[in-house]
Amino acid sequence: MPSRIAGTGRAQSEEFRRIIEHATGWMIEYMEHPENHPVLSRSKPGDVKSAFPEEPPETGRSYESIFADFEEKILPGVTHWNHPSFFAYFAISGSYPGILGEYLSAALNINGMLWKTSPALTEMEELSLDYLRRMLGLREGFFGMILDTASTSSLLAVAAARETSGEFDIRKRGMAGRAELPRLVLYTSREAHSSIDKAAIALGIGSDNVRKVPVDTEFRMDASALRRMIEEDLETGAKPFCVAATVGTTSTTSIDPVAEIATVCREFGLWLHVDAAYAGIAAILPEKRFVLDGCDEADSLVVNPHKWMATPIDLSAFYCSNKTALREAFSLVPEYLRTEETDVVNLMDYGFQLGRRFRALKLWMVINYYGVEGLREMVREHIRLAGMLAGWIDDSDLFERTAPTPLSTVCFRLNPRKSTPAKDSRFLDELNEELLKRLNETGKVFLSHTRIHDAFSLRCAIGNMRTEESHVRGLWELLNSIGRELAGG
Ligand SMILES: Cc1ncc(COP(=O)(O)O)c(C=O)c1O
Numbered sequence: 005m006p007s008r009i010a011g012t013g014r015a016q017s018e019e020f021r022r023i024i025e026h027a028t029g030w031m032i033e034y035m036e037h038p039e040n041h042p043v044l045s046r047s048k049p050g051d052v053k054s055a056f057p058e059e060p061p062e063t064g065r066s067y068e069s070i071f072a073d074f075e076e077k078i079l080p081g082v083t084h085w086n087h088p089s090f091f092a093y094f095a096i097s098g099s100y101p102g103i104l105g106e107y108l109s110a111a112l113n114i115n116g117m118l119w120k121t122s123p124a125l126t127e128m129e130e131l132s133l134d135y136l137r138r139m140l141g142l143r144e145g146f147f148g149m150i151l152d153t154a155s156t157s158s159l160l161a162v163a164a165a166r167e168t169s170g171e172f173d174i175r176k177r178g179m180a181g182r183a184e185l186p187r188l189v190l191y192t193s194r195e196a197h198s199s200i201d202k203a204a205i206a207l208g209i210g211s212d213n214v215r216k217v218p219v220d221t222e223f224r225m226d227a228s229a230l231r232r233m234i235e236e237d238l239e240t241g242a243k244p245f246c247v248a249a250t251v252g253t254t255s256t257t258s259i260d261p262v263a264e265i266a267t268v269c270r271e272f273g274l275w276l277h278v279d280a281a282y283a284g285i286a287a288i289l290p291e292k293r294f295v296l297d298g299c300d301e302a303d304s305l306v307v308n309p310h311k312w313m314a315t316p317i318d319l320s321a322f323y324c325s326n327k328t329a330l331r332e333a334f335s336l337v338p339e340y341l342r343t344e345e346t347d348v349v350n351l352m353d354y355g356f357q358l359g360r361r362f363r364a365l366k367l368w369m370v371i372n373y374y375g376v377e378g379l380r381e382m383v384r385e386h387i388r389l390a391g392m393l394a395g396w397i398d399d400s401d402l403f404e405r406t407a408p409t410p411l412s413t414v415c416f417r418l419n420p421r422k423s424t425p426a427k428d429s430r431f432l433d434e435l436n437e438e439l440l441k442r443l444n445e446t447g448k449v450f451l452s453h454t455r456i457h458d459a460f461s462l463r464c465a466i467g468n469m470r471t472e473e474s475h476v477r478g479l480w481e482l483l484n485s486i487g488r489e490l491a492g493g
Pocket residue numbers: 093094152153154155156197199250252253254279280281282308320
């Protein structure tokens with residue numbers, strides 16, 4: 005028998021057609037009824053791995069037996085992010101047009117490292133990010149690039165900021181290459197995502213040089229405190245170089261005053277990066293466009309369609325208004341990658357990765373299939389559902405909100421006696437930890453937690469396209485029944 009690897013002959017194609025038809029049927033059934041699975045996997049550590057032989061198969065297996073493994077051994081270890089009652093972290097959606105984009109992209113298997121290696125990849129990336137920029141109401145002039153995650157986008161932003169920080173030639177000499185290199189300092193709020201710290205760690209800035217700016221009562225960066233901290237650092241001879249503001253912090257989705265922060269950045273000549281990974285998408289709604297107020301002045305901004313715009317993970321949209329800084333930070337063209345075109349974008353010049361998959365296809369398909377109106381409808385509905393839950397919590401004797409709800413994420417806790425946090429904080433922390441454990445054990449919902457004012461708090465993030473009012477009502481019923489039990493009545 006000829007080896008399978010040698011051929012894409014008729015028999016293999018027919019075999020593939022059969023399995024793909026079977027898989028498509030499976031997928032549609034799954035997408036229609038993700039709630040038939042427990043939302044949070046009940047797998048114990050090692051369960052999935054130990055279901056398989058230690059040695060790889062010496063000879064190829066049939067698709068049928070491989071698919072059976074997928075269903076019987078892999079699926080139990082899956083936490084269902086497609087489940088309409090997935091309310092943890094930031095909920096996301098796998099959508100049909102997004103799946104179609106992934107499917108076709110896998111078939112094409114193109115690598116867009118250079119424009120020439122697939123003009124369609126680069127140009128569809130340009131086009132779809134320009135569509136998204138228009139949808140968000142951002143000004144023209146931002147250079148856009150698709151990356152895997154917001155973490156990577158922020159890393160590129162900080163690298164470009166470092167490149168513009170002075171005549172230190174860090175790219176060539178490194179951080180230790182010059183005795184007179186001052187301490188470079190990056191500012192972000194106490195509520196910022198850990199990816200900002202990680203970017204600073206990876207780039208040799210050092211976590212000690214990420215200064216955490218205090219926040220106001222609604223968890224927004226205090227721009228006057230930022231100014232004071234910059235002045236203090238300048239007095240000690242340090243070199244402030246970048247501020248990372250957040251539109252939609254991870255814990256409470258608070259929105260930093262970007263316009264005020266931009267003024268400070270201008271005054272001191274600092275790079276302004278905006279992490280709008282989750283909440284930036286809200287700006288597709290005309291009534292929420294204000295969430296990106298001030299962002300036209302940013303040097304860079306990241307927003308994740310894979311978080312709240314029905315685009316399967318991964319797809320992070322990175323915008324930079326200083327394309328030259330990115331190029332200066334990253335462009336390095338060895339002879340074997342040199343091409344003759346001069347008037348095209350070679351995406352490898354703007355980041356550290358060379359290979360690049362065709363993510364733009366799924367974003368373009370999502371935007372085209374739903375249209376801007378369709379996507380707005382989803383985001384608007386999620387915000388309505390979050391407001392409804394927040395209202396029930398405010399009217400309840402058992403629960404209280406622990407932060408404002410500007411968008412679709414509700415932070416709250418069980419507090420049967422409505423006690424003050426200081427008096428009963430240990431008791432309330434334990435009570436809420438138990439509540440979260442019992443909720444998630446039901447397999448019907450999945451929520452995560454955070455700490456707010458150092459108190460344990462539950463988070464309900466509404467962001468899955470299948471989440472309807474009935475799912476939020478179901479959560480509220482569960483919360484009340486478990487909450488009452490825990491409260492002893
Ligand atoms: C505000 C914010 N920024 C960045 C990230 C990191 O996102 P990614 O997983 O795309 O790196 C998150 C993740 O939830 C986030 O909430």
